[in-house]
Every structure is written in C-alpha cells, then in structure tokens.
Amino acid sequence: MTAPAGLQLPNWLDAAALSHPMKRALSFANNHWTYADLHRSTSLAAAILADARGQEAGRIGILSANRPGFVFAVHAATRIAAPIVPLNWRQTSEEIAWQLRNSTVRVLVVDDERVDLASRACAGLPITIVAMKDLERASVLPKSLNGEEPRIDLGQEAAVIYTSGTSGRPKGARISYGNLWFSAIGSALHLGHRSDDVWLAAMPLFHVGGLSILFRAVIGALPVVLQKRFDPESMISAIAEGATLVSVVPFMLQRMLEVHGDARWPASLRRVLVGGSSTPPSLIEECLRLGIPVAPTYGLTEATSQATTLLPEEAVSKPFSSGLPLPLTEVRIIASSGAASPGESGSIEIRGPTLFAGYLGDEDRSAGITADGWFQTGDVGYMDDEGFLYVVDRRDDLIISGGENVYPAEIERVLRGHPSVVDAGVIGVKDGDWGSRPVAAVVWRGDPETAAANLLRHCEERLAGYKIPDHILLLPELPRSTSGKLLRRELRAQIASIEEMSATGN
Amino acid sequence: MTAPAGLQLPNWLDAAALSHPMKRALSFANNHWTYADLHRSTSLAAAILADARGQEAGRIGILSANRPGFVFAVHAATRIAAPIVPLNWRQTSEEIAWQLRNSTVRVLVVDDERVDLASRACAGLPITIVAMKDLERASVLPKSLNGEEPRIDLGQEAAVIYTSGTSGRPKGARISYGNLWFSAIGSALHLGHRSDDVWLAAMPLFHVGGLSILFRAVIGALPVVLQKRFDPESMISAIAEGATLVSVVPFMLQRMLEVHGDARWPASLRRVLVGGSSTPPSLIEECLRLGIPVAPTYGLTEATSQATTLLPEEAVSKPFSSGLPLPLTEVRIIASSGAASPGESGSIEIRGPTLFAGYLGDEDRSAGITADGWFQTGDVGYMDDEGFLYVVDRRDDLIISGGENVYPAEIERVLRGHPSVVDAGVIGVKDGDWGSRPVAAVVWRGDPETAAANLLRHCEERLAGYKIPDHILLLPELPRSTSGKLLRRELRAQIASIEEMSATGN
Structure with missing residues (x-):
C-alpha cells in the first residue's frame, strides 16, 4: 500500500x-x-x-x-x-x-x-x-x-x-x-x-x-x-x-x-x-x-x-x-x-x-x-x-517431482554444507516419469573423480530420496547476477548444453 | 497537518x-x-x-x-x-x-x-x-x-x-x-x-x-x-x-x-x-x-x-x-x-x-x-x-506553575464572573518553588474588607488549586489600551510597585 x-x-x-x-x-x-x-x-x-x-x-x-x-x-x-x-x-x-x-x-x-x-x-x-x-x-x-x-x-x-x-x-x-x-x-x-x-x-x-x-x-x-x-x-x-x-x-x-x-x-x-x-x-x-x-x-x-x-x-x-x-x-x-x-x-x-x-x-x-x-x-x-x-525458496524455482514439492534452495544448502563445495545451484529438468527432477551444478575444490560418490552419500544422509539430484555436474563457476543472485535461466542453459553434449557422446 | x-x-x-x-x-x-x-x-x-x-x-x-x-x-x-x-x-x-x-x-x-x-x-x-x-x-x-x-x-x-x-x-x-x-x-x-x-x-x-x-x-x-x-x-x-x-x-x-x-x-x-x-x-x-x-x-x-x-x-x-x-x-x-x-x-x-x-x-x-x-x-x-x-516568551501571558500551564485569561474570566468585580487582570510573578505564580488585580465595587475572602471562595469553587492567585490586589482601574486590551506590562509594573511597597512596610 x-x-x-x-x-x-x-x-x-x-x-x-x-x-x-x-x-x-x-x-x-x-x-x-x-x-x-x-x-x-x-x-x-x-x-x-x-x-x-x-x-x-x-x-x-x-x-x-x-x-x-x-x-x-x-x-x-x-x-x-x-x-x-x-x-x-x-x-x-x-x-x-x-x-x-x-x-x-x-x-x-x-x-x-x-x-x-x-x-x-x-x-x-x-x-x-x-x-x-x-x-x-x-x-x-x-x-x-x-x-x-x-x-x-x-x-x-x-x-x-x-x-x-x-x-x-x-x-x-x-x-x-x-x-x-x-x-x-x-x-x-x-x-x-x-x-x-x-x-x-x-x-x-x-x-x-x-x-x-x-x-x-x-x-x-x-x-x-x-x-x-x-x-x-x-x-x-x-x-x-x-x-x-x-x-x-x-x-x-x-x-x-x-x-x-x-x-x-x-x-x-x-x-x-x-x-x-x-x-x-x-x-x-x-x-x-x-x-x-x-x-x-x-x-x-x-x-x-x-x-x-x-x-x-x-x-x-x-x-x-x-x-x-x-x-x-x-x-x-x-x-x-x-x-x-x-x-x-x-x-x-x-x-x-x-x-x-x-x-x-x-x-x-x-x-x-x-x-x-x-x-x-x-x-x-x-x-x-x-x-x-x-x-x-522462490516459488518460480519450485520443482514438483511426483507430486512432491522440491525446493532447489534446500538442496543447494545441503550441497554447500559439504566442505569441498564452493558453490552449488539446482534446477528442475523435465522428466517423463516424475514431471520434473532436480539436477545440480557444483563448484568443487577436491578431486573431481571422487565428487559424485562423495556428494551422493552426503545428500543421502541429509535429504529425502526424491530430493536427491539425478545428476550432479561440476562447473568452474556458476552464473550469478551483480547482486549475487543465482541466474537459474543461465544455469539451466549451461546444464542443458552439457547434457546435450554428453547425450550426443561429445 | x-x-x-x-x-x-x-x-x-x-x-x-x-x-x-x-x-x-x-x-x-x-x-x-x-x-x-x-x-x-x-x-x-x-x-x-x-x-x-x-x-x-x-x-x-x-x-x-x-x-x-x-x-x-x-x-x-x-x-x-x-x-x-x-x-x-x-x-x-x-x-x-x-x-x-x-x-x-x-x-x-x-x-x-x-x-x-x-x-x-x-x-x-x-x-x-x-x-x-x-x-x-x-x-x-x-x-x-x-x-x-x-x-x-x-x-x-x-x-x-x-x-x-x-x-x-x-x-x-x-x-x-x-x-x-x-x-x-x-x-x-x-x-x-x-x-x-x-x-x-x-x-x-x-x-x-x-x-x-x-x-x-x-x-x-x-x-x-x-x-x-x-x-x-x-x-x-x-x-x-x-x-x-x-x-x-x-x-x-x-x-x-x-x-x-x-x-x-x-x-x-x-x-x-x-x-x-x-x-x-x-x-x-x-x-x-x-x-x-x-x-x-x-x-x-x-x-x-x-x-x-x-x-x-x-x-x-x-x-x-x-x-x-x-x-x-x-x-x-x-x-x-x-x-x-x-x-x-x-x-x-x-x-x-x-x-x-x-x-x-x-x-x-x-x-x-x-x-x-x-x-x-x-x-x-x-x-x-x-x-x-x-x-x-511562551504565549504572551502564559504562567507555568509547577509544570502546569496557567492562563491568565481563564482566571480573569472567573474573577469577572463575580457580581462585585468590575474588571480583572492576572499576571505571573516569579516564584522560587513553582517557577511562576498567578497574581490578580481587581476593580471591586463592594466593601473592600470583604473582597479577598469573597474572591478566594469564588475562585476555589471554580478553579483548580494551582490556578488560584497567590494575591489579589484591588485597584481603582486597570491599564487598558484604547481598544480595551489589557496592558499587561503596565499592570505588571503597577503590581510590582505595590508589592514592593508592602514588602518595605510602606
């Protein structure tokens, strides 16, 4: 008012x-x-x-x-x-x-x-x-x-x-x-x-x-x-x-x-x-x-x-x-x-x-x-x-997976709680079975070989099964606005291009 | 506003x-x-x-x-x-x-x-x-x-x-x-x-x-x-x-x-x-x-x-x-x-x-x-x-007595309401305990001997205690401008000279 x-x-x-x-x-x-x-x-x-x-x-x-x-x-x-x-x-x-x-x-x-x-x-x-x-x-x-x-x-x-x-x-x-x-x-x-x-x-x-x-x-x-x-x-x-x-x-x-x-x-x-x-x-x-x-x-x-x-x-x-x-x-x-x-x-x-x-x-x-x-x-x-x-979470970012509300910010918080994670972002991607599923991008400062297993275990201990990301990608940095806000649309585009590349075997 | x-x-x-x-x-x-x-x-x-x-x-x-x-x-x-x-x-x-x-x-x-x-x-x-x-x-x-x-x-x-x-x-x-x-x-x-x-x-x-x-x-x-x-x-x-x-x-x-x-x-x-x-x-x-x-x-x-x-x-x-x-x-x-x-x-x-x-x-x-x-x-x-x-100066006439606002005009109105009062004026005089106290001057058409007791009783019935004048002086007339406005400075001077006289025993 x-x-x-x-x-x-x-x-x-x-x-x-x-x-x-x-x-x-x-x-x-x-x-x-x-x-x-x-x-x-x-x-x-x-x-x-x-x-x-x-x-x-x-x-x-x-x-x-x-x-x-x-x-x-x-x-x-x-x-x-x-x-x-x-x-x-x-x-x-x-x-x-x-x-x-x-x-x-x-x-x-x-x-x-x-x-x-x-x-x-x-x-x-x-x-x-x-x-x-x-x-x-x-x-x-x-x-x-x-x-x-x-x-x-x-x-x-x-x-x-x-x-x-x-x-x-x-x-x-x-x-x-x-x-x-x-x-x-x-x-x-x-x-x-x-x-x-x-x-x-x-x-x-x-x-x-x-x-x-x-x-x-x-x-x-x-x-x-x-x-x-x-x-x-x-x-x-x-x-x-x-x-x-x-x-x-x-x-x-x-x-x-x-x-x-x-x-x-x-x-x-x-x-x-x-x-x-x-x-x-x-x-x-x-x-x-x-x-x-x-x-x-x-x-x-x-x-x-x-x-x-x-x-x-x-x-x-x-x-x-x-x-x-x-x-x-x-x-x-x-x-x-x-x-x-x-x-x-x-x-x-x-x-x-x-x-x-x-x-x-x-x-x-x-x-x-x-x-x-x-x-x-x-x-x-x-x-x-x-x-x-x-x-x-921002409602716009809400991921609805199998009828459950999944909040990217919650998953990001868990991921950032891992000592080797510098930054983390999560988006929802369309999924034929679930409607939408979370995918994560992480800036990782440890051995990349150990990241996936490590993070998966970390998440399993802290999140319900339906909140655990389907994929976790490693990126050198995440797209953020001048005010530090995660730019999810840009992250989505980056993740899509990476997934596309891996899908095509490049 | x-x-x-x-x-x-x-x-x-x-x-x-x-x-x-x-x-x-x-x-x-x-x-x-x-x-x-x-x-x-x-x-x-x-x-x-x-x-x-x-x-x-x-x-x-x-x-x-x-x-x-x-x-x-x-x-x-x-x-x-x-x-x-x-x-x-x-x-x-x-x-x-x-x-x-x-x-x-x-x-x-x-x-x-x-x-x-x-x-x-x-x-x-x-x-x-x-x-x-x-x-x-x-x-x-x-x-x-x-x-x-x-x-x-x-x-x-x-x-x-x-x-x-x-x-x-x-x-x-x-x-x-x-x-x-x-x-x-x-x-x-x-x-x-x-x-x-x-x-x-x-x-x-x-x-x-x-x-x-x-x-x-x-x-x-x-x-x-x-x-x-x-x-x-x-x-x-x-x-x-x-x-x-x-x-x-x-x-x-x-x-x-x-x-x-x-x-x-x-x-x-x-x-x-x-x-x-x-x-x-x-x-x-x-x-x-x-x-x-x-x-x-x-x-x-x-x-x-x-x-x-x-x-x-x-x-x-x-x-x-x-x-x-x-x-x-x-x-x-x-x-x-x-x-x-x-x-x-x-x-x-x-x-x-x-x-x-x-x-x-x-x-x-x-x-x-x-x-x-x-x-x-x-x-x-x-x-x-x-x-x-x-x-x-707070309003021209305001008397502040022990933190209370005392307005001469209000006391004057009460005094003038007495059938034997022809005119009345009130000023504040400095007081060691209260800051300031009201003093009144009155033009009285009755027996001067009865004025003080009469007016005091009249005031007590109509005014809060702190508004009752400390002294009430009788004057033949009050100083007023040609337009009828009470000239408080002149009144103050008159009252001061009378009080000074009584203080010195004159």
Whole structure:
C-alpha cells in the first residue's frame, strides 16, 4: 500500500542539511561531502535535470556505476519530484532500450564508461542524455530552479525499479516516496538508530538493496561510504574506519571473510545485513564464531528492500531464519489450506506501507495483490511459533517431482554444507516419469573423480530420496547476477548444453 | 497537518507483542508487564470499553492518576479506534463537566480516588462510568471483540487534549494517530533509538508530555517505567535501574538534583528532556557540570509534544537554546516585517505531520493556521544562524506553575464572573518553588474588607488549586489600551510597585 497523495514531509535532504550542515554525508574514494556540500551539489544537479527535462513529465533514467553523481542525481530528482529509473548496466543495449521505452524515460544520466551503451540504447528514442560529469562538476546555481519542490509528497512515485524477474520480461516496480520513507523508518526501528552510525554501500545503486541505503542515510542524517564496486579490501578498510551498518549478499561476505581471516573485527560494526535466502548457514555460523554481527535479511523490490531481518543477537539461536518482520511490515504464510500453522510452509505474503504501488502497466496492482492489500511474493517459506520467517525458496524455482514439492534452495544448502563445495545451484529438468527432477551444478575444490560418490552419500544422509539430484555436474563457476543472485535461466542453459553434449557422446 | 484517512499501519502494540512478547513493556511500583502481558491486558480492557461504549461513537474520557490501567485504557481505545480524552483531575468538577460535554465523552474511566469527582462532573450527562480497577482486574476475554480494529488509520482522531487557550475556555486539540506516530518517529530520529532504551514517565499522562511517552515506547517496542506521581527518589532509583530516556519539567529536575547531590549519574542515562522555555540556564549549566545529559525541549500540545530538542552534546555551546527542530517538524519565525533574520525575534510557527487536526468546534483549523499549513503557536522566539531555536516568551501571558500551564485569561474570566468585580487582570510573578505564580488585580465595587475572602471562595469553587492567585490586589482601574486590551506590562509594573511597597512596610 502506498501513502495517499497529500501527506507531505519536509524534504529530507533539506532537513538533514539544515540541522547537520557540517556532518559528513558522503564519502567516495578519498573525497568527502558534508550535508551542506551534498545539499549544494544536489541543488546544482536539480537545476541541470530540471532544465534537461523541460516541460516533459517523463522519468529520469540513471545508467551509471556507483559514484557521487549517482547520489546527486537521486536527491536532485527528489527535489524536482521527478521519478528515477535506475538501470542495470550489465544488460544489453536492447534490454536497456526496452526499459527506457517501457518507463518513458526522457532524461538519461550516464557516466563516462557507459556513453556508447547509452547512445545505442537511446537510438531513436526522444531522450536527452546528461553526462554524469556535468552533474558532478556543476558550480553555478541558476537564479531560479524550475519545478523545485520544497516538500516531499509521500504518495508520489519516486522510482521505477526493474525486478530481474526469474522468468520472462523484467517488471518495473513503482516505488513511492512513502515506500522509501516507511522502509527507512522500519529499518531504523528494527536495527536501531544512532547519530554516529555510518552506512557502507557497495552494492549497485541500481538495485533496491543499494538504492535504499541512500534513503536510510539521508532520512537518518547519516553518512554513506559509497564504493564503486565490491572489493573486499575496501570494505574491510571502510569498516575499520568506522562504518557501522553494512549491506551485502552472501558471496561478498564470503570474500570478506577469506580476505580478513581470523583477525578481529571492530566493535563499532553493528549490523551486517546479508540478503538472499540462499545464505548458507555455515556462513552465518562462521560469522558468529568470528564475532561479526551478521543480520540475515529477506527483502524484495516490491517491498522496497528489507521485509524481515534477523538481528545478530538472535542469529545464535536461529541461524537458518531471516528474522522477524520490520515493525511496519506485516508478513503472513498462506498454505493451500489457508493460513499456515507455525512450521508449515506456504506462500509468503506481505502488507504495509513499504509495499510498492504496482508494476508499470498494472497500476491498479491487480497482479499479485489481494483485495485487502496482501502482496503475494511468490516466495515460499514458513514462520516458527515466535514469528521468525524461514525462506524456503522462490516459488518460480519450485520443482514438483511426483507430486512432491522440491525446493532447489534446500538442496543447494545441503550441497554447500559439504566442505569441498564452493558453490552449488539446482534446477528442475523435465522428466517423463516424475514431471520434473532436480539436477545440480557444483563448484568443487577436491578431486573431481571422487565428487559424485562423495556428494551422493552426503545428500543421502541429509535429504529425502526424491530430493536427491539425478545428476550432479561440476562447473568452474556458476552464473550469478551483480547482486549475487543465482541466474537459474543461465544455469539451466549451461546444464542443458552439457547434457546435450554428453547425450550426443561429445 | 494530519495524515489523510486511508494510510494504515499495523497496530503498534500488536507489532511489538508479536516481535517482542517477552520484552518488558511496563513497570509500575514493583509490578512488571511484558509486551505479551500488555497485549493481553489491553485486549481485556478493549472488550470492556467496547461493551460500555455500545453503538455510540462518543469519546472515552480518562480521569485517573498515572497507573497501569491508564496505559491499558489508552492502548485499548486505540484497538477499538475510539478517541480518548485524558482529563486533568486537578480541575474542579465544573471544569471537567464542561470538557466532558464539549468532547461528547460517553464512557469515563475513573480510578478509585476520583470516583466522587467523576460522579459530580458526570451529573446529568449520558456517560457510563467504568472503574479503573475493573479494567485492571479483567481476566476473561470475551468471545468476540466488538469493533476491534486490527490496523491503525493514521488519519483518524486518537485523542482530544485540552489546552487552556489564552482567551478563557480551554480548547480541545484533536490529535490523530498519525500525529502521535510521526511525533514518536521524529523523536526517535532526533534522540536516537536503541533496543535497550527505557522510558521513564513521571509526568501526568493527561498532559501531552506524559501521554506521548506511551506512544514513543510502544512504537519503538521499548519499556515504560511509569510513576504514579513525581518523587525525586523514585526517579533516581528508576534511572539507577536502567531508565535511559527521561522527560521532566524544570522544577522536577531541580528537585532531583537537590536529592541526588553530587553523586555520579549512571552512564546508561542518555537523554533528560526538559520541557518549558522557563528552564533557568543555571539549571542547564548545573546539569552539564554533573554530567547529566540534559536536553531542553520546546513542545506544545498542538504539535503533539516535542517540536525542538537541544541534544546534550549541543547544550555546552548553546545552553539557552531549545535546540533544532525534530526532523519531521518545520519551524519558522515570522517578525512583523515577514520572515525573521537569524537572531530576530518573532512569532514561532510550526508545520509538519505532527501538527494537530484543529480544535474541537474549529475542525477546519481556521484558527491560527495559515493557508499553507503553518500553525501560529503564539509563542515568541528567534533562531540563530545555525537554526537553533530560542524561545523568548511562551504565549504572551502564559504562567507555568509547577509544570502546569496557567492562563491568565481563564482566571480573569472567573474573577469577572463575580457580581462585585468590575474588571480583572492576572499576571505571573516569579516564584522560587513553582517557577511562576498567578497574581490578580481587581476593580471591586463592594466593601473592600470583604473582597479577598469573597474572591478566594469564588475562585476555589471554580478553579483548580494551582490556578488560584497567590494575591489579589484591588485597584481603582486597570491599564487598558484604547481598544480595551489589557496592558499587561503596565499592570505588571503597577503590581510590582505595590508589592514592593508592602514588602518595605510602606
């Protein structure tokens, strides 16, 4: 549910700059901006964007790596009440062009490295390209700022964020300012809020998981340490320099542990949010052993990032859980028979003021929203008798084998529990007898000759017979998205080609 | 501004009880309630209140000292979406009766000590009296709860809180659930929010300053240590036992310092909010010397308590200030020439989502609200060049006596109601014990010998004890402007010279 139009708050960057002008707002590489600096840079950027946008009501696309101008552009768009469309630049120009058309982008902010990609994607479209460096270097404030809005209307659209959508076309989720604000507040209430907190942002800002950090920070008047790309050494340095709140995906955390070894982590580090239901419990346990305040999190674009988070102090007793719902988020489990009992798996549904305003082209949110406002996430999970959520799997990935539900994530977790397994992915393949059967791909660091027998025994000890993969293939690495999510369609294609080769005797 | 109807949040007590059932929610004397306990007691109280209310849409009055049932009643009323009217029990039965009628109270919750007062106040009114002890002792949940609302509509009225208007009759300020929620969030963002915070509530819950603590606590899933009345020893004990957030008025703080002496205050104490612009800077300085994290605060009923708060770390350099606006509150100063410059005094105006929904009988908020939503507080102050507020004078005439607002106009109205009084004027004079005390000047057309006793009796029948003037002087006439307005400064000078004469024996 989104806030009805009309409820307005003071512009959050204005409020932060007014009250804390000399407080650090942003760090990038060796540069720092106070809130007064950020306010000024944002005003300059807003003037440029307003000028480029003219009288058009179109959205403002951002095609850029993480950098200061990305932050300026985001806050500048808020200032002129223009919705942004952060674009995943790992996509092809065709994919980007489709999203630009779908979301009627009229101004596209592009960093130096993506000028060619942008011009291919914009070919034939009525889009004004603004160079990121022009936003960043602007220094002369215009006399009057066209379309500047002093307050923020919580009911208004703030962003269209495309969800990767494991199947088919990406869908543009419409996120309101209210969604972002309530998400930041729910997060602050859940994680605690201290004036000396510092957010570390290393995930791409084009994903909701990265973007939402900017809003949590400005709404709480906290600094963001922004990193261009994930680099374990830089993360560790930023934490040593005082970052207290970190958000990562499992593979990032894994790499940080490898680099950092058994060295002591600073006591100032308060929470390390780890997104993704596929976080191996062994990773959580390793963090707990090392004193890392790990906070497994279940989030999704449609709920404006965080929906549930397990707090470090709870992780000891419930290392497999994704935690309790944030205070403003309602979560329920619907089984085939209705509301699920504790421990019973079913569809995860979410309600509350962080819930998006619908997909582009589906403005009445008829898709996946019940009459009383529950969003059907498509994910499968259960809650224990204390209300802690356990995410079992994405429904899209469900394998139904002989009438039994088989969740790839469960098998992947078991496989990753083997000491010689670096990574594991499971997909379902059609089967004449069973409907569908699980097949696994594994990155193996032992003797390949022993892998199959070893893993089979490992699985047999831990899984019901119908969940044991029919085949286990060894791969040098698995296809993962920039946010670390397993790309099952690509894995499926790889597995299909390998199976085809072996079938033909190649 | 209040939230438009339609924006709903999960019931905050449900959310706290769901996530933190075993966490302490309330302490009173030597009794403790977990959030699960509070949830259950509230459900029982809600059933009783819903039953007493029947199909009527009237409000629920509360006439009680601070005690657990007050807390149950507040949350129970939220559960059945019935607005509460917390009543100042230091008033006379006539004053209370007027407020009961004005706010169409249909159910009145009364503690043991106020049964007589309640029955006098309710005489002839269609009001069902519910004994507080019945709310507190209830133990059997009814099968179905009449009118229970699972969610909270932020646009809906939550409470009517009477402020004694400058012009005689008290005015009922309509506070919405949104006002309470945004106030709690603004406070949490400003003061910081830690899961181990504990609120200490010793101010009367019938004032917005006490009542709002209940909402800050439940919205943050924090415990409240509730005290029946102010007692410095009990306050000091509660702080020693871990209360981290305290809200007091200056005379309470003064008494705590006297009792505690130079002993060390616990490091766990994070913020001591001190309301009232009349806080002597010497008191602030004494707190700073003793390491008490004092946080001078400017608040008012119409902005749902806190509007600005000086943080302890800022108090060293600005001990005279009431601090920066809370993040969701806009404050501006309007001088006669328009927007005031830094340092220039003017009328303090406030805007934002904590601003009340208008006074009863003035639902369109035409009184004191500009077209673009600024509330004219009537208080006078200035902001420095860093945006810190300095309150110069609370409404022109307000007398704050022992933390209670005493409005001269109200006493004047009572005095003028006496058949022998031709004219009456009241001012506040400084008082070592109470901060300020009312003194009256009267033009009397009867026997001067009988005036004092006569007027005292007249006042005692109509005014709470703390509103009765300390002295009543007889004057041949009062200083008034050509338009008939009482010239209080001149009156003050006249009274001062008369008192000085009597002090010197002249």
